[in-house]
Amino acid sequence: MNYTVLIVDDESMPRKVLSEHLPWESFKVTRIFQASDGLEAIEQARQCMPDIIISDVKMPRMNGLEMAAEIRSFCPHCQFIFLSGYSDKEYLKGAIKLKASSYVEKPIDLEEIAQSLTEAIAELEKIQLAENPDSRRRLFFRGSQDPDPPLSDRVFQISQSQLDSISDMIRHRKDNDTETALRRLHWEIQQCEGTDPSYLRHLYRQIVYLFLTAAENYNITALTQNADHYLYTAAKQETLALLWDTILQISQTYFAAFQCQDTDIVSRVERYLEQHYQNSGLTVQDAAHDLGFTNTYLCAAYKKSCGKTINQRLTQIRILHARELLAGSSRKLYEIARDVGYADGKYFTKLFTRETGLTPKEYRERHRHER
Secondary structure, X not given: OOEEEEEEOOOHHHHHHHHHOOOHHHHOXXXXXXXXXXXXXXXXXXXXXXXXEEEEOOOOOOOHHHHHHHHHOOOOOOEEEEEEOOOOHHHHHHHHHOOOOEXXXXXXXXXXXXXXXXXXXXXXXXXXXXXXXXXXXXHHHHOOOOOOOOOOOOOOXXXXXXXXXXXXXXXXXXXXXXXXXXXXXXXXXXXXXXXXXXXXXXXXXXXXXXXXXXXXXXXXXXXXXXXXXXXXXXXXXXXXXXXXXXXXXXXXXXXXXXXXXXXXXXXXXXXXXXXXXXXXXXXXXXXXXXXXXXXXXXXXXXXXHHOOOHHHHXXXXXXXXXXXXXXXXXXXXXXXXXXXXXXXXXXXXXXXXHHHOXXXXXXXXXXXXHX
16 A cells, blocks of 8 residues: 655755655655645645645644644544654643654654654554455455455364364474474465454464473473463464464474484483482482473483483493492492482392392402402
8 A cells, every 4th residue: 555645844944854865665655745834734635635744743823733633534544743843741742632643853853753654654554454354354365455366255264173183293293294284274274365364363373372382391491481472473463474484483493492402301311310319219200300391201302312211221320330339349238229329228239130130249249359
């Protein structure tokens, strides 16, 4: 959509600066008109029906606020950006009452005016979308309000089984399958332009929530720490393309996290076991809690990387340290058992024998004999 702007100021220089030194094309402004006071502006507005008026407040014959009130009677959606060289609270109150887009103090700051124009155009787009559902759908699906080609009437509806299938792929870390399913879903939605955009925003929020729930179970802080941002973004995107970009970003962040996490998890578990193996009450649940993972995930990730369970590795570490103590000291067996994390000396002897093929006593004697 193209826009018309009316610049109103009793001084020629501000009108010249504004009309010649703002990037009007980037704001889709194709027509610019000028007026030197409020009365002239009203006559101009009746002819050109401006979308945006940039006006000085204090002018002869009729000030900017009086002018705006009159123009609003026949151009209700016109957006006003007021300029004033005076920090007058009464003028500001009047501007607020008229629901002006902005109130900018002179001297003119072009960057501030540009920001005000951006806000005014955003408000005009919201008004247009609210008044024209077809335009709203066209902008959502096409990223444009151009009339051709016509929108299709097909309506998209997702089944619970489709959502469940996507959820399973996400939870089981099937990155290729997940991306394929999401791309297929997005393609199907693109063919159904009769679908209410609010339904699709809700659907994409559901998919975001699936990723966030799985990320919480896997302790992917890159997602969980920004959960509110991702949910809000999915709810507010103005086009289907932007919604898809949001989903794609979340999916890539989610699956990329595992590449670093799986490599790191083994070294973190190893360090933890070395630091705590002497604790006879140590459990895998303790390790998972202290390392910040769910018990299920930690066990599965460790076994996938190492081919053994955490408990099996803990036993190996304890037996290794027991062998060192048996070979290098004359301490009693129950003392060695306690030092490597076994409160029960008999259980330690049984376990040591199973793991090494020798009793602790036999191991000590053989080691001494070899020395």
